Amino acid sequence: MAYTIDARGLACPQPVILTRKALETNDDLIVLVDDTAAHENVKRLAINMGFVVEEEQQGGETRIRINKVGACTHAAQGAITPQGPVVVVIASDTMGRGEDVLGGVLMKSFLHTLTQAFPMPDTMILFNTGVKLAVKGSEVLDDLESLANAGVNILACGTCLNYFSLKENLIVGVVSNMYDISQTMLGAGRIVHI
Amino acid sequence: MSRVFRKVLLFESVSAVLVAEKVLKDRDIPYKLIPVPKHLSSDCGVCIRVNALDLRSAEEILTGKVKVLSIHELSET
Numbered sequence: 001m002a003y004t005i006d007a008r009g010l011a012c013p014q015p016v017i018l019t020r021k022a023l024e025t026n027d028d029l030i031v032l033v034d035d036t037a038a039h040e041n042v043k044r045l046a047i048n049m050g051f052v053v054e055e056e057q058q059g060g061e062t063r064i065r066i067n068k069v070g071a072c073t074h075a076a077q078g079a080i081t082p083q084g085p086v087v088v089v090i091a092s093d094t095m096g097r098g099e100d101v102l103g104g105v106l107m108k109s110f111l112h113t114l115t116q117a118f119p120m121p122d123t124m125i126l127f128n129t130g131v132k133l134a135v136k137g138s139e140v141l142d143d144l145e146s147l148a149n150a151g152v153n154i155l156a157c158g159t160c161l162n163y164f165s166l167k168e169n170l171i172v173g174v175v176s177n178m179y180d181i182s183q184t185m186l187g188a189g190r191i192v193h194i
Numbered sequence: 195m196s197r198v199f200r201k202v203l204l205f206e207s208v209s210a211v212l213v214a215e216k217v218l219k220d221r222d223i224p225y226k227l228i229p230v231p232k233h234l235s236s237d238c239g240v241c242i243r244v245n246a247l248d249l250r251s252a253e254e255i256l257t258g259k260v261k262v263l264s265i266h267e268l269s270e271t
Binding site: 142 | 208211212226227228229240
């Protein structure tokens with residue numbers, strides 16, 4: 001008996017989050033969606049995770065059946081299925097080296113895009129001046145907050161916050177240490193380093 | 195699904211966006227610098243997003259300081 005998720009009327013990324021969570025414990029799933037973006041995103045998630053997807057249109061709704069049958073064949077055909085969590089490492093408050101004003105613009109742009117990206121990272125690690133993105137006064141707090149609300153685990157390097165005397169000003173994420181940071185990196189399926 | 199009505203302002207260059215950003219910040223107009231939405235342009239540009247209600251005051255404040263190339267609707271969920 002397939003487990004059913006009714007994601008009709010839910011705003012993105014909620015349907016994807018619910019599906020991802022359900023797939024951790026279910027091999028056979030039905031997701032009901034009534035939104036094109038949700039439909040595409042849920043489908044892509046399932047395919048990326050190596051599941052087989054069948055769709056059935058019913059009026060304005062789509063019934064997405066996700067299961068493991070034949071999933072091995074699919075994986076063998078070369079579907080990208082990273083083993084383990086996706087970790088985004090942000091080592092600076094600017095993106096790229098060379099021109100910091102431009103780097104600041106790029107970082108704002110990148111983090112905003114990440115809120116709409118798929119798949120979302122599982123964890124984000126902020127260190128060095130990267131921690132400044134998550135403290136009071138940062139212009140990207142709203143984006144980091146929406147990532148955190150979507151289930152992204154945000155770790156801010158405690159040593160770095162301490163160095164900049166910003167520990168009390170951390171708004172988003174948790175104060176972390178080098179043990180957790182190195183373990184998270186070593187356990188990652190994929191690391192995206194900014 | 196909630197829809198928030200916002201507008202995006204496009205400029206001629208990244209430098210122009212930075213000028214506009216500074217002007218809006220100085221005048222406390224809520225704004226956000228975001229990548230240019232893909233349906234408007236596929237190049238790697240940035241633009242400024244404002245709430246639809248703030249559009250008129252943003253336009254007035256920017257007049258004479260920086261040229262706004264175009265203004266577009268943006269609805270995000």
